[in-house]
Amino acid sequence: MTFSIQPILQNDRAVLYPLKPDDFDALYEVASDEKVWEQHPNKDRWKKDVFETFFDGAMASKGAFKIIDGASGExxxxxxxxxxxxxxxxxxIGYTFYGTRFWGTGLNLAVKRIMLDYIFQYVNAVYFHIGATNLRSQIAIVRLGAIKVGEQTVAYHGETPKLNFVYEIKKENWLNNE
Structure with a gap:
């Protein structure tokens, strides 16, 4: 790989910083709300011990980010x-979650745009695993131009496998739709 999957990415709506071990407490404060995980395949990530496993997987991925809201700095x-x-x-791109106060604000769209604009400098296709019951995320990803291309059982780090839909955005489609 000749590019970084963990650069600092920024636009007027958000800043994505590479996730660090000392980000756990601030991120868990957001993740500890049960409502955040209602539609996710693993609905109990609001529990601290379950979130610790999720966070460990994020750190091990070496591609995870902490998302900062550009308006509030939160x-x-x-x-x-x-x-x-x-x-x-x-x-x-995946394993995405937001605090409920950021739902419906356009932040997810802004984050996905900066990630896609960056990564399409290096790859030809981006895929997304979206939980089979996560209608909110399915709608959001289709609005970005993603197309459902399959279904796959995904074994999340330290968690039981869950059915996900696989969505794709091809580089040429992204560049033609901007």
Whole structure:
């Protein structure tokens, strides 16, 4: 891989900083709200011990970010790049969550745009695992131009496997729609 999957990324709505071990408490403050995980495949991530496993996976991925809301300066959530595949020159974006106060504000769209604008300098396709019951995220990703291309059981770090839908955005489609 000749590019970083953990740069600092920024636009007027958000700043994405590489996730660090000392970000745990601030991120758990956002993640400890049960409502955040209602539609996610793993609904008990609001529990501290379960979130610790999730956070450990984020750190191990070496592609995770802490999302800072540009307007308030608050920790808004987390996301990551993962599973780079050099054979087909693709990568996944996912494991994204936001505090409920940021839902419906356009922050997710802004975050995905800066991530996609950055990563499409290096890859030809971006994939997303979206929980089969996570309608909110499915709607959001389709609005970005993603197309459902499959279904896959995903074994999350330290958690039981769950059914996910796989969505794709190709570089040429992203560049043509901007």
């Amino acid at each position: 920790v808004a959530g987390s996301t990551r790049f993962y599973d780079y595949n050099p054979e087909d020159n693709s990568i996944f």
